[in-house]
Amino acid sequence: DAKTTQPNSMESNEEEPVHLPCNHSTISGTDYIHWYRQLPSQGPEYVIHGLTSNVNNRMASLAIAEDRKSSTLILHRATLRDAAVYYCILRGISGGYNKLIFGAGTRLAVHP
Amino acid sequence: DGGITQSPKYLFRKEGQNVTLSCEQNLNHDAMYWYRQDPGQGLRLIYYSQIVNDFQKGDIAEGYSVSREKKESFPLTVTSAQKNPTAFYLCASRSSASGDTTYNEQFFGPGTRLTVL
Numbered sequence: 001d002a003k004t005t006q007p008n009s010m011e012s013n014e015e016e017p018v019h020l021p022c023n024h025s026t027i028s029g030t031d032y033i034h035w036y037r038q039l040p041s042q043g044p045e046y047v048i049h050g051l052t053s054n055v056n057n058r059m060a061s062l063a064i065a066e067d068r069k070s071s072t073l074i075l076h077r078a079t080l081r082d083a084a085v086y087y088c089i090l091r092g093i094s095g096g097y098n099k100l101i102f103g104a105g106t107r108l109a110v111h112p
Numbered sequence: 113d114g115g116i117t118q119s120p121k122y123l124f125r126k127e128g129q130n131v132t133l134s135c136e137q138n139l140n141h142d143a144m145y146w147y148r149q150d151p152g153q154g155l156r157l158i159y160y161s162q163i164v165n166d167f168q169k170g171d172i173a174e175g176y177s178v179s180r181e182k183k184e185s186f187p188l189t190v191t192s193a194q195k196n197p198t199a200f201y202l203c204a205s206r207s208s209a210s211g212d213t214t215y216n217e218q219f220f221g222p223g224t225r226l227t228v229l
Contacts, residue, residue, distance in 0.1 A: 049217075
């Protein structure tokens with residue numbers, strides 16, 4: 001299974017942009033890149049996903065490198081509610097089902 | 113509102129006892145999943161089910177059992193054979209309909225924190 005590498009923690013100030021990096025050098029051609037985030041003592045929530053092209057939604061943007069070996073989640077204006085653990089996940093097809101492989105994630109702290 | 117419910121939120125168990133964690137969804141999703149999360153770690157897949165009356169082992173199934181008798185329900189039993197059961201357990205579901213706009217998203221419940229005394 002292809003794995004992802006993320007920094008353990010990052011910090012940001014409120015209303016500033018945040019760029020959360022993720023390396024996935026062993027990604028296969030059929031793996032989608034997903035991002036989820038988890039607030040303390042809650043279940044993860046979906047943020048965004050992509051395959052090859054950059055993606056935007058109401059929560060964030062996802063920038064994917066041309067060789068697909070890395071990606072960056074962009075929060076355009078961080079708020080205190082964005083403080084969470086962010087997981088970069090590769091979704092592949094293994095044994096006939098969609099499989100999410102969670103790493104340890106990046107803990108984002110947002111300062112007022 | 114549609115969503116996933118897990119009960120109870122906190123559960124305490126004596127060593128050697130089996131315990132069952134509830135997971136219910138009203139999203140009409142075919143696929144359901146159980147994950148385990150230890151402090152400071154990511155999630156690990158215990159069991160998954162793609163359809164009623166069918167389920168498959170995930171990466172850490174030893175000491176756990178599941179059933180999928182109804183589409184809405186996917187209970188997880190933590191047996192006495194599980195050596196380190198204290199953890200945060202998360203249930204998730206996903207639509208299997210490729211035309212569904214949320215097809216690529218797993219929806220997670222609020223979790224059950226199990227502590228073995």
